[in-house]
Amino acid sequence: MGYSGGLDSAVLLHLLARAELPVTAVHVNHGISPQADNWQAHCETFAKAMGVPFIGHKVQVCREDGGLEQAARSARYRVFEKVMAPGDQILLAHHGDDQTETLLLRLMRGAGIEGLAAMDECRALSEGRSVLRPLLRVSREELELYARAQGLAWIEDESNADLAFDRNYIRSQVVPALTARWPVVNRVSRAVENLRESAGLLQDIALDDLRGCAHCEARFGESIDLQGFRALSVPRQKNLLRMWIRQLGGRMPESAQLQEGLEQVRAAADAQPAVTLGDLVLRRYRDRLYLTPQLQPLSDSVAGETVWRWDGMCNLELTDGWTLQPDKGWPAGEYTVHFRRGGERARPSSRSHSQTLKKLLQEYALEPWLRGLVPLIYTGDELVAVGDLFVTAKGPSQPPIWRFLD
Template identity: 60%
Template sequence: MTEVTRHLLETLRTALRGQPAAGRLWLGYSGGLDSSVLMRLLVEAEIPFTALHIHHGLSAQADAWLAHCESEATKLAVPFVAMKVAVDRKRGGIEQGAREARYTAFAHKMDTGDQILLAQHGDDQTETFLLRLLRGAGVLGLGGMAQHRGIGAVDEGKSLLRPLLGVSRAELEQYAAVNELRWIDDDSNSDIAYDRNYLRSQVVPSLRSRWPLNARVAQAAENMREAAGLLEELAGEDLCRCGLRREPFGSSIDLPIYRALSAPRKKNLLRGWLAGMGAQMPEAAHLEQALSQLDARDDAAVEVHLGERALRRYRDRLYLTPQLPRLKSTAGESEWFWDGTATLALPGGWTLSPSPAWPAGEYAVRFRNHGERARPRERHHSQTLKKLLQEYGLPPWLRDRVPLVSRAGTLLAVGDLFVTAEGPPKPPIWTFLD
């Protein structure tokens, strides 16, 4: 066994011991040098896994690459799975769109507790650090690629591991030569129109001739991750100080306390809040826009979009919610039948379920038409539904989505807010599935 083989195998085993998979082990196998080396190392270490190839369809050679990967996996008796994906070029360009499509496919294929291995190495980490630096990233971005992190929904326990992040491409090339590996050379990797390729061929060699670049970048990235961890702790403390509370739709904090924070802490809190909801980080310009709009006059209707989330303001509370899709008034869909026993799916991700005392029956469910009146059971007089929704503290952005439950033309309940004299003892359960 050569020294480089011994070193790579020990690196792989150490990484897997440190972050063991609770379920099945996968390999993200593109057919390139890096993933070809990692596949052979896994076989040599006698570690069971399944090779997963993502067919992006971006190259005329994509079908040939898939065939190559399947052939190589078969030679090594490695289980092989291929998935075709559609790349959205509008999501940050081809590279970013392909990456998002790839990671979405990984998460879709994996089961709870599964782990996928990716073959990025130290040179990739250096390029990522420099790219993010040149794009003006903050400390979190400059922390580079994490060796281990979750993937997909937080509660599913799926994870991603990069066991070779501490080794160089030169070591992988040496191993590939000794073992006479066959791999794919993607011709797009030489196109310097792509930022990463430009850095790799035009910038990094010059830097590396003067400094031990990978080692310096690895140290800087570690320092940045440490700083990012401290900022995450501060964001958590500030969220608690601001009275973070879970809402039926999103979550909210105390706006006056938030406003008393310094501008950097406001932005840091927003980043931590978004991260806690599993949202993508917005660009710095979008955060600045959010801060400026939140300082608008108190009676202004504020709605700031931050990726897939939105910041809204109501009654001295700042809300972070999912985006609200536009409701469509389509004939035949303005009213829904409900039997009072099953969960009824409503437009926009909402559901209506029976409360414990809710009886089975034939109910009609619809949204507001405006102008309705209602009388909650505990009141002597009816009022406009508009005024009642205000009194019950339902945020304005949900008032057109609150379900009105009737039977034989008589209003029985308004969402989970109240029931009328004719209704059951308690209103049904109105829930948003985020």
């Protein structure tokens, strides 16, 4: 479990230890406070007193990573992913007051339904791992009553009093005023359930629309039918894009990015837009709309000078995740591999004459953003294959496998 040493995580660790559940306390030392090392020592002492294994990790927080709060959160999750084995669960001690603050914070940022649905009690990660928040329906007041009754000690982070942080302002100035009139934690819990139900319906609609647009895996990323996408209303187009990005594990884009993406989709037929959506890229080619990872541009030296030696038997790592792999009919041999240098010609085995490689890549419908990355495979000075697109008259019976391994 994530153990910061604060009230909520101290209570959760105590409850787990009393229940004799197999758990490890994971403490992330952000190094922001002058007391950070003392807090880590306190957490290790408390965990040992509870008979719980303890792991402490010191991290560097990059303030440019979306601000201090977001950067600290990103650093924590990187640690969690590092220490979790496939199938593990990370328990976090977020409580009802945290849920209230999150909803109000996102409301002030103009979030939509999915954002306002706030934190999940259970959220799936990769490799069968998951995040669990068992205290989301419990108020901070109830946690403090429990901690005092059990004689627990916890850390008070001095930064919680700094009103420069939006969450602290909401916690100290907004929530108390609301709580004086309404049972806020209970009301927010109900609202989040309703919002989550609505978000689930939007996801179902998006999945149906994604299937209706002939969604499929591409050589690099995924693609959908452009005409089918254009036939949807704008709200459904946005809903589909958000779901598609989420399925690919991307970060949600800003509203302005999403709007720019839709405008580029409607651009002239011969346009080849590339719009960044979070950490993915929306692209268009012919009658398909693509969502791909970022592509690192090749330097002139890599594109023009890099040559790989390949035995045709093992996987050959090229650059930035691209590989060549021998297919069933690909023979062992002494091959050299490099990228396009300009002016190449080739004669596919099915043709009687050669053409420029530029024209052939267009005919074989290779996406324009991949044409500088396609590997050219030679035996001596003889071009025998172009990626997985075709072999030449003097090449093997079929091309190798060319793929991107993220």
